[in-house]
Amino acid sequence: MxxxxxxxxxxxxxxxxxxxxxxxxxxxxxxxxxxxxxxxxxxxxxxxxxxxxxxxxxxxxxxxxxxxxxxxxxxxxxxxxxxxxAEVSDAGLECAPAGADTTESAVAALDVREAVRALSPEHRSVLVQIYFRGLSVGETAEVLGIPAGTVKSRSHYALRLLSRNLPGYTRRPSRERTVVGASCV
CATH class of the missing domain: 1.10.1740 (Rna Polymerase Sigma Factor; Chain: A)
Structure with missing residues (x-):
């Protein structure tokens, strides 16, 4: 052709x-x-x-x-x-999970920071080492230069003060204890 x-x-x-x-x-x-x-x-x-x-x-x-x-x-x-x-249809959007509302966790973090700041420097330093830096009782005692028993008692009393000052705060029974919503001091 x-x-x-x-x-x-x-x-x-x-x-x-x-x-x-x-x-x-x-x-x-x-x-x-x-x-x-x-x-x-x-x-x-x-x-x-x-x-x-x-x-x-x-x-x-x-x-x-x-x-x-x-x-x-x-x-x-x-x-x-x-x-x-990739194109997204309306049906796909309806099935997608809604974005997490971080408002509550942000408010909780602010409340925790304020409550931790209200603690005495001794109590605060123990909580910072144990809960925010993840050190053990022995490591915290070594870092702060105090006996392990003192670390335990300060931690206990600091957590009791926090539980009074923070509504809804509960101490986790597991070995890994954290203060709800706190990321730094």
Whole structure:
């Protein structure tokens, strides 16, 4: 099929002759997505229409040229899709969990900081070492230069003072004790 000008008849014949095979090829490249395969087929035919010189090529059939163009378009479309953020539908938004409201934890952290500041320096230093720096009783005693028994009693009385000054404060029974909502002093 040699022609110097791409006319509608030539394109219709091209589509009839190579369209089904090209569509099947594109269906495989798009992992069965019929809509994408149809779009890519149409884009391939548009490219053929834009390049009438392809009809006058040295080859007997346009099929290799069409398949090359279609494959390149499929690759470009995939790269383009991967470069964009994924689209989110309304249904996806309805199922997404609501963002955490950090207001309560921020208020609790402020309350804890204020309550810790109200402690005596001795009590505060023990709590800072044990609960904020994660040291053991022995390590805290060594850092502060006081006996381990003193660390235990100061920790006990400091926590009792905090429980009075902080509504809703409870001491965790596990070995890892933390003051609720506190991240630093």
């Amino acid at each position: 040699t022609t110097t000008k791409t006319d509608e008849r030539a394109l219709a014949e091209l589509q009839r002759e190579h369209g089904p095979a090209l569509f099947h090829f594109l269906l495989g490249l798009t992992f069965g997505d019929r809509q994408r395969a149809e779009d890519l087929l149409q884009e391939t035919l548009v490219r053929a229409w834009q390049h009438p010189e392809a009809f006058d090529g040295p080859y007997e059939s346009m099929r290799p040229w069409l398949f090359t163009v279609a494959r390149r378009l499929a690759i470009d479309a995939r790269r383009s899709r991967l470069a964009r953020p």
